Amino acid sequence: MEFDLLHVGPLVALAHVLGVIAACHAILNTRTSQGAIAWAVSLVAMPYLTVVPYLFLGRSKFQGYADARRIENELLRTRAHPQIWDTQASSAGLPTKELGTRLVHSLTRLGGMPFLPGNSVRTLVNGAATFEAIFEAIEGARNYVIVQFFIVRDDALGELLKDALIAKAQQGVRVYFLYDSIGSFDLPHRYVAALRAAGVETHPFATNRRFVNRLQLNFRNHRKIVSVDGERAFVGGHNVGVEYLGSKPPLSPWRDTHIEVRGPAVASIQFVFTEDWHWATQQLPEFAMPAFQPADEGMHCLVVPSGPADKQETCSLFFVEAINAARERIWITTPYLIPDEAVFAALRLAVLRGVDVRILIPCRRDHRVVFAASKLYAYDSLRAGIRIFRYQPGFLHQKVVLIDSAAAAIGSANLDNRSFRLNFEIMVLTVDRGFARDVEAMLLKDFAESLEIDRTEYRNASALRRVLMHVARLFSPIL
Known part of the structure; x- marks a missing residue:
């Protein structure tokens, strides 16, 4: 017993010392006071259970990234924003009538994008309708395809997406594929290699452009965006995996919603992708929006991107x-x-x-x-x-x-x-x-x-x- 205590005692003491050190780090670096308190209390009280998770969820060199990302986004929005923002931006009309001038003003300033009129939007209920529409749009692509998901799995649905993108790339269509490096952590190298070999421009998203930090589970790119030829864009809750088609008991049937957007607002959705792509590659994707006739009718849409590098929450x-x-x-x-x-x-x-x-x-x-x-x-x-x-x-x-x-x-x-x-x-x-x-x-x-x-x-x-x-x-x- 004395021999065991000689070994266990120092380990217990070490765990508590590490917990206190990590708690101090959390107090100094966590972005909100509530988060700092949550980490500090748990690290001091239960270091055996929380020190290791803190390495993944709390440890971060985020401030430098946030500053760099914010500056980059500001430059892009000043110099490379869609021309349609200048020619068709609307802060009056229907949005003001329905929501009020102050709300329209605050939301457009918050997201940094304008309300755009002349759109049509339809709901896509559940995975079958969503991916049927997405694959139909990709198949009809003439110039370019944009694909961005948080989770991409190498399963039946993932294979269908890979084959569809490869087929378009081989037809000379520009294809851009961006996936989150942590959300898609189990995506095998052969999947990415097959896309790149076929000419699909493929990159992971990570907060550090030089390497993927597997200890950093925060600050993930949770967006789901598909856009084809600047004419149709898809946004919503679905990722790429058979569970989103309802094939993963006991969670099935899976209930989710996507939307298909047509019209000038597609430019705003694509620009959100542009910001993410530029961060990942330091290059601007090559695509142009089709010409839209100015219109006050149709649906008014506001795209609101958000992220941890924003000036506001x-x-x-x-x-x-x-x-x-x-x-x-x-x-x-x-x-x-x-x-x-x-x-x-x-x-x-x-x-x-x-x-x-x-x-x-x-x-x-x-x-x-x-x-x-x-x-x-x-x-x-x-x-x-x-x-x-x-x-x-x-x-x-x-x-x-x-x-x-x-x-x-x-x-x-x-x-x-x-x-x-x-x-x-x-x-x-x-x-x-x-x-x-x-x-x-x-x-x-x-x-x-x-x-x-x-x-x-x-x-x-x-x-x-x-x-x-x-x-x-x-x-x-x-x-």
């Missing part, structure tokens, strides 16, 4: 503004319900204004800690008068916001701190009552297949489960 503030704009209803669907204080306060105030506030979340989990924390936030939301629904058929992954009867936003951003501050995201806000009705009809079908929960979900949980929920919420700033 763009994603969080976008949700705050969207919620504050609601006068009748604000319906949100998200796989992860871990709002920050600003967003949660905006939701509570909306209830007090008499707004119909609904949040649709999954009933099945894909991350244990996140799901436990979400349960507690759901209980707090119920106490504030927010209606919470759990989608029953399968895992819910869509990211949709419906504002009154006039506007809807669809994209890649979740209602959690990772999307608010740690990931690169994209949302497309469409101001059009016809499109809002389509989104409403889609969500009403989802609500019909959901269970509205009440406070008994929390109260009926065992004491241990409730403790675990509260412990999980301590980590919410870093989830």
Whole structure:
């Protein structure tokens, strides 16, 4: 026993010393006070469980990257932004009528892009409709194809995408393929090599351009963008993997939503890709937008890119503004319900204004800690008068916001701190009552297949489960 203690004692002491050192590092370097507290408390109290995760999730040389990325983006937006921003940008008209002058002004300044009129947008419900439309668009490409995903898997769907891109490259079409280096960590080298050998310009996205830091899981590029010939663009929640087609029990059937955008707003979506591509390669992709006739009619769209290098916390503030704009209803669907204080306060105030506030979340989990924390936030939301629904058929992954009867936003951003501050995201806000009705009809079908929960979900949980929920919420700033 004495021999064991001689070995165990120093190890325990070393773990606590490392925990204190890491806690000091977290206090000095974590971007938010809530995140700093979450890391510091867990590192000091439970160093055996948290020191190693901190190396992956907390350790970062981010400031230099943020400065470099911010300067690069500012130069691109000044010198290389789409000409259509100057010729067709609209800050008046329909968006102002439906949302108000102040909101339009704040959102365009927040995202750094203008509202553009003359678009058409349609929803693509679930994976089959989404990838059928994407593959049909790629097959018809004449000049160029842009593809960017957070996760790309080497499975049946990934093979179909690879073959489609190779076929177009061999026809002389320029093909650009960007994938996140950590999100697609298990993408084999042979997959990338086959694309490059066929002439597809293929690059991973990483915060450090010189090498992929496998210890850095933060600051991921969570965007999903496909664009063809500047005429059609696709944005939403789907990645490339058979689970997005509903082929991964027990999460299947997978519920997700993409949109197809046609019109001038495609230029804004492509420019988001341009910024990411330029960071990864230090080159500008070669593509030109087709000529669009100036029009005040059609759908008005605002592309809102966000990321950890922004001057403002763009994603969080976008949700705050969207919620504050609601006068009748604000319906949100998200796989992860871990709002920050600003967003949660905006939701509570909306209830007090008499707004119909609904949040649709999954009933099945894909991350244990996140799901436990979400349960507690759901209980707090119920106490504030927010209606919470759990989608029953399968895992819910869509990211949709419906504002009154006039506007809807669809994209890649979740209602959690990772999307608010740690990931690169994209949302497309469409101001059009016809499109809002389509989104409403889609969500009403989802609500019909959901269970509205009440406070008994929390109260009926065992004491241990409730403790675990509260412990999980301590980590919410870093989830």
